[in-house]
Amino acid sequence: MAHAEIYSERGSLPLALLATIVIAGLAVVVTATMVTGQRQARFDVDYEQALHVAEIGLERGVHRVQTEGPVAIPPIQGSVESGSYEVEIDDTEKGDGRLTVRSTGLAGDGVERTVSRELRTEPFFDFAFFGEDIFSSHGEGEISLEDGETGLLEALDGLAGSNGEIDIGGWPSQELGRLVIADYDGDADRCSIDGDDCENGEYVEVRTDRVQAVTEGRLNEVATIEHGAEELEDLEGLDESPVPSLDGGDYKVEGRDLHLDDGFHVTGTGDAVRIVVRDWEEIHLGSGPGSQVNFHGSSSDLQIYAMPPHDEVPDSPHGEVELPNQSTARALLYAPGAQCGDWNGQPTFYGSMMCFEIDLGGGASLIATEDITEPTLDGWQRDVWREE
16 A cells, blocks of 8 residues: 555656646746737837827928928927827929928837828919810911920820810820810710810820819919009000010009010019909900010910909800911910910910910911929819828
């Protein structure tokens, strides 16, 4: 009996040791799991907080750009209860009216997350050439880009377009970008290119939505120009004679036509001449055959905003824009109620034009220039958000 008890006790000792080892191992595993879980939980919290902090910094950066503009804003640093952030503003626009605000948030034990927001400006002239009711070209002139500046097309809704009828002899080159027929109901008689019906393609875009020529943003911009503008008829010696030159600045004309003389140019400080015209019948870009209006300037140096009655697009043309035979004009022309393009001979217009009708015949040419995107609607608009 004594030997049996001894053997029994000897057998239980290894079992006890094994149980101790197993329990200790389980304790280690459980402890490690708990520690790992706690670390993961802390990381998850820090990860979410880092995003939250980065978003706070991003909003502050966007606000700075929208209130101060993008020029010369140094990196922005700040902190909140859950972490700190650093914001960089890429003040080098990408050539299409866009820039990037980038914010890095830091939270907890060095957890970082970076987010960015692209901001964009909306050009006043979102088409190079737009005819509200018709865009037509059947003459020997050209529709093209000056010096092949295809980069400007990235900032435009299209090179040319209409909410009404498009009838052109051909879309001359793939490099010209989109021709847009908008507010389209499928009526084949409304859109013809070189005798063929319009169809969606690489360089033709058919839309069912309408392009709005008169918008709140545009009206606000015109009102800003008018505020404090100088009455053009009050300038000494101008009365009803063609205007030979103007100092850079804002002007307004009401109840009379605008007539720019041959050789018209912008003088003074280098600012653009911006003219708002109301209650008018004719706008003359030049005073006779061979005239040159703003020939040595850029198109954006001369901006003409010829407003339609009641600031609404009419049902039929209101007023005419005249360009004499063999003449040249550089301007940005906003005349959404006007008839444009019914010109004799071979005049050439450089810049951007928004009219009720653009109906080119003879040898009239329209040449889009790179600076047509310079006038923008007020403010930087939010665009793409991403996490980097």
